[in-house]
Each structure stands twice: as structure tokens, then as C-alpha cells.
Amino acid sequence: MAVETGALFEQVTNRAKELAASPYEEASAELPEALTEMDYDRYRQIRYRDERALWKDDGDFEVELFHPGFLYDQPVDIHLLEDGEVRSLPFEPERFRYDDDAADLAELDLSGLGYAGFRLHYPLNRADYKDEFAVFLGASYFRLVGRDQGYGLSARGLAIDTALPQGEEFPAFREYWLVKPQPGDTHMTVLALLDSPSLAGAYRFDIAPGKRTQVDTEARLFAREDVEKLGVAPLTSMFLHGEMDRRQEDDYRIRVHDSSGLLMATSTGEWTWRVLENPESLQISGLQDTSPKGYGLVQRPQHFNAYLDMEARYERRPSQWVEPQGEWGEGHVELVEIPTDSEAHDNITAYWVPATPLMAGDSRTYRYRTWTFGDTPTAEPLARVVRSRQGWGGVPGQSDPPDERLRQFIIDFRGGELEGLDASQPVEMTLTTSSGETAEAKVTPLPDNDTWRASFTLLPDGDQPADIRLTLMLRGERLSETWNSIWSP
Template sequence: MTKVRLLSAAVLMTLFTSSAWAFSIDDVAKQAKALADKGYEAPKSNLPSQFRDMKFADYQQIQFNHDKAYWNNLNTPFKLEFYHQGMYFDTPVKINEVTANSVKEIKYSPDYFNFGNVKHDADSVKNLGFAGFKVLYPINKADKDDEIMSVLGASYFRLIGKGQVYGLSARGLAIDTALSSGEEFPRFREFWIERPNPDEKHLIIYALLDSPRATGAYRLDVYPGKEASVDVQAKVYLRDKVGKLGLAPLTSMFLFGPNQPSTVMNYRPALHDSDGLSIHAGNGEWIWRPLNNPKHLSVSQFTMENPKGFGLLQRGRNFHQYEDLDDRYDLRPSAWVEPKGDWGKGKVELVEIPTADETNDNIVAFWTPDQLPATGTPIDISYRLHFTRDEDKLHSPDSSWVSQTLRSAGDVKQSNLVREQDGSIAYIVDFVGPALKSLKPDTPVASQVSMGDNADLLENSVRYNSVTKGWRLTLRLKVKDPKKPVEMRAALVNGDKTLSETWSNQLPANE
């Protein structure tokens, strides 16, 4: 009887120990806190010069051997592939696998890669590390593994859903973006990826972030599908004071579009990963800010409390809006940040940086809180990231939104019916959505417009758009000083009822 009792106690102890062990964000937070309590140590590169000095075309030749995908021989829908170091991806990141009872580093091996025509000394790369990783999952066909997530460089990561192609990126953290002191780019230095079960529908990734003035622990719950979504939980520790802390940052590209046409002849009507910043403020207001490629750095702030969401969206979904068969901007996802809990008082900030080509990400949007905790006290933040092409579903069914913003030289129709330019600038803004579609064409829809003091409003007219079943707003304005930007806001109303989101536009300085 005593032996049975002893055996039962041993079995129970084993079961208890097994069920009690679990890797969590707290394990990463302990490391982040320990890092924050000591001085920053810059990462050291172990990359041979022939890899550091290579051109992008050479780096692209280094391809992962798909037959050696991690978890390839396991009964799981998820697989991992890895990025080789090269160019400015010259610092290794440590990648670990978490199982039910252990944590094991995934060791680098050159056998994972095909090097193409890249000449290298085999001994010089045998002890390198990975630059990042990819996540594979069958989202388009059940028997085909699709790349759904890319994690490479600093704290950047990108996701795509069914039928999408890569576009904008998310980041773990942004520090001092657009400040004259220069931006600091925190990096994910180590990852822990949970081995998924055979029937698992999501993947759990932990990450340790490090930079001269901040550390952080992150948990990313990745959900693939028609739209990709990520539940982000983060604990950020500040080592020192920062000028501006950007939480839930998004990074995108805008070169030109109908609201800011190309300055040189181009067969493509638009070239951008995102065409606007959308905000759902804590007071319920929806705001749409068309993006610009300004001649000078531009920073716009939207002050609010407890935002309900914000994101960089690609509202143009028709191929003919881009005419690009190679880069398929019409298939690039929008990214929407859905906060969890109250974020308090702060600002959604939009940074627009001049760029001459589409290779530079020149758009950044993030949340910056008004108050930061003392050094060593964690900032806890949680949110869900949506990578989607169903932008209309972000809105409530009783609202309407801007479908396009067109910019043109302003003109006036003369008595002989010939249009004559008068030196003004015209904006044509189309509003669509359920709140408008349900109205009769003769409904007295009007506009509420405000204009900054650097322009005179010459025309403000609204008319029914029989093609879209919405309403079209036409504004014509005369700029006073082209060296200064012009701010303008507009919304559609019917009496005292607001029918649309707020179009919050900026005409950049022209000199």
C-alpha cells in the first residue's frame, strides 16, 4: 500500500512538473529587464568581407534550400526557412525552438542554403548565424506551402494573407523617428518559436529586443488565412530618456498617386504600398489622411485619448489604378492596428520623408504616448495587427469613407464652355459607403470644410455620383505662399448628421 502511494506521488509530481513548465513572455521579460539594467553592448558582426560588400543582386542569389525547411519532416502545417547574412544584414540573430519540455537553439549550417554564383570560403561561413527567418503555411492551396511571414532586419516583420503580395512592414519599436538627433533602430536579437501541434492554426513567436536606449520582450501570435493577423504583446523597458517613442509602428512607401501625380511621365497612374493613414479616434471620429511624397520632411500629429485603431491602408484595389504587372501594388495588404485595452493620452503620428524612387520606405506611422514611465518600469502594450485587403470591413456598416482623392490644376468654365485654368488647385474627393448608398440621389448632402490660413477656398461643391452611388466633393483653392503647406479638412453632412469620415488632407510645400 505504501509503495502504491509512493508511486502515485511520484507520478503526480512528474505530471505536475510537466504541466507547470511552459515558456512565456515573462521568461523573455526577465532577460529584457536584465539587459536594461546594464549598459548597452553593440552587436558584433562575424560576417566575412565578401558577404558584407556584396550587391543586392548577389545577395538574392543566396537562396534557402526548400527541401531542408525546418519542421519539414514533422506533422505540422507550419514550416520555417532562414535568411543568410549579407550586405547590411551583417549581424546574426539567435533563433530557438520551444517544445513541450525544452528550449533548443536552431543552429546555423551552410547546408541550409544554395549560394548560386556567390564565391565564398566554406570555412568562413560554417559558424555564422541567421539574419532572420520566414514562416510558411498553406493559405492558397492545401498542398502548397506559402510564405506568409518575413522577419528580417532591425525589428521589422511583414505578413501576407491569401492572394496578397508583400508590401508594407510592421516594427517592434521606433525611437526618435524624424528627430534632428537621428533615429535609433532597435533590433530583435533573439527569437523563441514554439513548435506547433499537428492541428495548430496559429504560431507563437517570442522575441527579445535591444537598442542603446530600450529593451523589450515580445510575444507574436500569428494567425494565417484570408487575412493575416498577429496578436502582439510587448513589455518595453527604457534604459535612458528618449525624445519620441513610437509604439506599434508601421512603415510603408508612397512615391506618387492621383492626389500627387508623378512629376515625370510614367505609364503607371500610382506607385505606392499605401495611399493613406486611417484613424479611428477614441471619440468615435474616423479620419483619412491621404499620403504625400513631400519635398521636405513632414510630421503630422493627431492628438487623442484611447484610440480605437489606426493603420496605413491601400484603398485602391483595381489593377488599372497601378497597371504594374511585376509589383502588383493592387495586391499589397493594408495594415491596421487594433489596440487592446486603454492606451491613454497620446498621438498618432505620421512621418512622410522625401524619396526619389520606390526602393525607400518613406512613410512611418505609430502611436506615441504623452507620458512615459520611469527608467526600468515596463511599458505594457497589446494590440492586434491585421494585414488585409478588405479595408471596407474596418468601418461600421452605417458609415462612409473616401474611396479616392484626385488632385488637378483648377479651372473655370467660361461662357463659351471652354475651361480655363485660373492658377488654383482642385481636389476631387469621392465618398462611398453604406451611409451614402442608402440615400436618395436628391438628398441634400452638403460638406463641412475648414481650410488653413495659407489658402483661400474658391469652390466647395457636392454632387451625387451615379457611378459609385456615393457623393463627390470638389474643392478649389488658391495657395498664398507655395513655400508653406496647406491643411484642410472636410466631411459630408445631412443637416446636423455627419455622414462620412473626416478627410484630413495636406498640400505639401512646393518649394
């Protein structure tokens, strides 16, 4: 009997339910030491043979596979659903070239290993070339790019106990089912089985590449243990330094980050822009809401002169949005910022934490749509933050300078109703802070006639951090995103 995608997803769901009803068994794979001990440069010398791509020359989609080794020492089982039949995909060393420093690996018996993950290809930018647009590799991580974008931030299937004292638990996809698209299809489906000590889950990803590469996700979770902190639809990124930094960086580049801010659209219509930072110590904050309209990690600005990096090309890094489908109830978007001294480390993560905990024996389903975009989602109607700056609040050379702790902030907004707004209009700001004293608040149009600047000073209250929020208003109507920053003296 032919198997349909929906029926297969039900089978994967039943597998997840059965897993959660039994004790957790850690995945184990005995890889040759030559694979587990290799470094990044040697791993890169293992190359997939393009001519062995799955479904090559049979439609618009192709799949290439990743070799196990280096950091990817837990192979996954990969199955294909083709023409109503499910079959497993055994590991075949012949699919790979072992070049240069990896040449000796071709002499090893690597049969029966399993693959580390896979990547999806589609004619995204040109009709005559199939670009890589999605990668599933490592634990529950996957990365997406849209048209003319380069890889940056990552998404994850789930986050558990992130930034808690007992340490984070990393759920991992153990098996995948790749559904072969039909001729003319513009999307493909991936099913996945997730497992971890606290829970198991079945995932369905319907992935459509394009200018904004979009994934419709359904996650069915089954708890075998109580989960102290459940992080739904996590996004993970890197922020080393940017425009609000207070520390002097020995770096010719103006900014180094994959994302510059967390953007959230609340259920009440407010859009909050939370400036990212590389903190001195671990920093955790949350934005409360009931069934938010969406949230994402955003890369602003998106032009070369903002970064000056010809290799990393940070201006091409995608932003990514998460739009809940259905009611998610009460909870908060949690932002975790971890100190780092290297752009090689992802130190930023954001996810939804439901107010109702997931207890042993519970099951829960989350549906959401996530997609890549540029510097602002198309649905955002308000003026957006284009610059955030801060520095000492005095003027060099003053005979009677102010308190050395005094900070001057400027935030520039553009777009929305600000476009073409005459300078005579009485634009003002609402400004709040959780501690310290603000003063000299004013709103000024800039000479380009497109941008409006909000500025103010903050005198901190000792060592107390200040949670600052600012919104531009016109005659009682909100004009802009709510700019938000946590200032730590």
C-alpha cells in the same frame, strides 16, 4: 521540467529587464568580407533548401531561415521550443544552396555565424502548398500577407526618435524563440528579445495566417535611458506618386505606392483618412486622441487598372491595421513622410506616440492586435474615400482667369449609408482649413448612382500650408470618413 510558452515569455522578460539595468553593448558579428560586401543579386543566389525546413511534414507550419550577408550583417540567435524543451538552433551552411555567383561561398568556413532571420509557411491559399505568410528579417522589421496578397508594407517592433535632429535609433530583435505548434493549431507563437541604446524589451507574437493574417502582440519595455520620442506599433511603407500629386512623373504607371493613405478610428467614432504624399521636404503630422480604436496604412484602390504594373502588382499589396488592446491613454498617431525619388525606398512611417514620456528606469507594456486587409477594415461603417484629385481652379481658355494659385479639389466617396441614397437627399459637407480661403463647396451624386463627390476651391495664404478636413453629413449625422490633406503651396 517541461517549459511552457508563458513561462518562457517570463524568462525573456527577465532577460530584457536585466539588459536594461546594464550598459548597452552593441551587437557585433565578424562576418567574412565576402558576405558583407555582396550585392543584392548575389545575395539572392543563396537559397534555402526546402527539404531542410523546420517541422517539414510535421503539421501545417514550416519555418525557413535566412542566410547572413548583404544588408543583414547582424545575425540573430534562434531557439526552438519543442515538446517542452528549449534548444538553440546553430548555423548550418548545409541548409543552403550557393548557386551561380554565390557558388564560391560554399568553400568558406561559415560555422558559428547565426541566421539573419526566418520566414513562416502555412497552406494559406491551397491545401497542397505551404505559402510564405510572415518574414522576420532586419532590425525589428516583420512583414505579413493574407490570402491572395503580395508583400508590401512592413511592421516594426518599435520606433525611437524618428525624424528627430539627433537621428533615429533602430531597436533590433537580438534573439527569437519559435514555439512549435501542436497538431491542428491554426496559429503559432514567436517570442523575441529586443535591445537598443535606450531600452530593452520582450515581445510575444501570436500569429494566425488567413484571409486576414493576424498578430496579437504583447510588448514589455524597460528603459535604460530617457526616450524623447517613443513610437509604438510602427508601420513602414512606400509612396512615390499617386492621384493627388502635383509634380509630373515620367512614368507610364498611374500610381506607384505600397500604401495610399493613413486611416485612423478615433475613440469618439470618427474615421480620418489622411492622404499620403511624396513631399518636397520632410513632413511630420499628427492625429491626436485618447486610446484610439485603431489606425493603419491602407492601399487604395485594389484593382490592376489603377497601377498598370505587371511586375510589382501594387494592387495586391496589403493594408495593415493596428488595434490597441486596453487603454493606451493620451497621445497621437504620428505620420512621417520623407521625400524620395525611388520606389525602392520606404519613405512613409506611422506609429503611436504616447503623451507620457518613457524615462530611464520606467517599464511599460503595450498590447495590440494587428492584421492585414484589403482597401478598408471590416469594422469601418462609414462611406470611404475612393478618389482624391486636385488641380488648378480655373477653366482653360477663360478670358478672365482666376488667381493662378487657386486650387480645385474633388473627393469621391462610396459605401456606408451612401449606398442606394437617392440624389434628392440633402447631403452636405463640413469643410475646414487651417489657412487660406475655401469657396464653391458642393456635394454632387455621380452618374454611377453609388458615388458622391465633394468639391471645393482653395486660395492659399501665401506660402502657408493648409491642413484641410472634409466630412459628408446628412441631417447632422456623419456619413463618411473625414478626408484630410496637408496642402503645401
